[in-house]
Amino acid sequence: MIQENARTQLREEGFCVLPAVLSKEELARARAGLDRAVEISQHFERSNPNHKLDPNEANIRAANLPAVDPVFIELLMRADALDAAREAIGPHILISNFTANIALPGSGSMKLHSDQALVVPPPWPHPWAVNIIWCLDDVNEANGATRYLPGSHRIQSLDDVPADALDRTVAFEAPAGSFIVMEGRLWHTSGMNVTANQRRRMLFAYYSSDFIRPQMNWAMSLPGEVQSAMDDETRELFGLNATGNVRMGSALTNLAATT
Numbered sequence: 001m002i003q004e005n006a007r008t009q010l011r012e013e014g015f016c017v018l019p020a021v022l023s024k025e026e027l028a029r030a031r032a033g034l035d036r037a038v039e040i041s042q043h044f045e046r047s048n049p050n051h052k053l054d055p056n057e058a059n060i061r062a063a064n065l066p067a068v069d070p071v072f073i074e075l076l077m078r079a080d081a082l083d084a085a086r087e088a089i090g091p092h093i094l095i096s097n098f099t100a101n102i103a104l105p106g107s108g109s110m111k112l113h114s115d116q117a118l119v120v121p122p123p124w125p126h127p128w129a130v131n132i133i134w135c136l137d138d139v140n141e142a143n144g145a146t147r148y149l150p151g152s153h154r155i156q157s158l159d160d161v162p163a164d165a166l167d168r169t170v171a172f173e174a175p176a177g178s179f180i181v182m183e184g185r186l187w188h189t190s191g192m193n194v195t196a197n198q199r200r201r202m203l204f205a206y207y208s209s210d211f212i213r214p215q216m217n218w219a220m221s222l223p224g225e226v227q228s229a230m231d232d233e234t235r236e237l238f239g240l241n242a243t244g245n246v247r248m249g250s251a252l253t254n255l256a257a258t259t
Ligand SMILES: O=C(O)CCC(=O)C(=O)O
Pocket: 053, 101, 144, 145, 146, 147, 188, 189, 190, 191, 202
């Protein structure tokens, strides 16, 4: 369970940080899994050169992490991560995507955006998406930690994004092994890594409300052996069971209560 003060901050400011939740061993496994994912994704980048989110070559992206190593499915399914995701967007969630962005020295900022705006058109009255951002290094302003626009989780349309938004962004700070809970409406971007030799490795575990189509089609993107190794709860959150958004029971109960 996340602490009461973190819940309050998430509700009021659109984010909170759970410091150093990973053990040394868990952190080492996640870093090793990321090394493998990078090898695979670099092959992907070479064969898809137009698929670019970043201003130069100093960001290394890795896609489809759950296909690469079981450690990523473990991260997605951890009780603390699921609790935080549900705290942000409610009980009915699906896993939408899971990717990594490694900012090497010299990396620049991508375009400012909110993740909810990528999957649902405005207005955005409620948080319907959330990123659990796993920090595999100490992250700070100098090494390019994600930057957020304070208060921007209240923005309801693209016209409400201030012209000087980028200048008003603030860097998250967290020690390695932490996760940052960033609700989907918070506008943000990657920071610039101005250090001489620090790597900034962050993983973006993206969950959304179950009425929104996930960014990934997991049935197609996860190898059969990865899917068949999952338990039922995991399959459900990846949207891999036979039924999808069916909650007739609760809808009928609510209807009965109003008639
Ligand atoms: O790497 C970061 O700090 C932010 C990444 C991000 O927002 C994205 O890839 O959509």
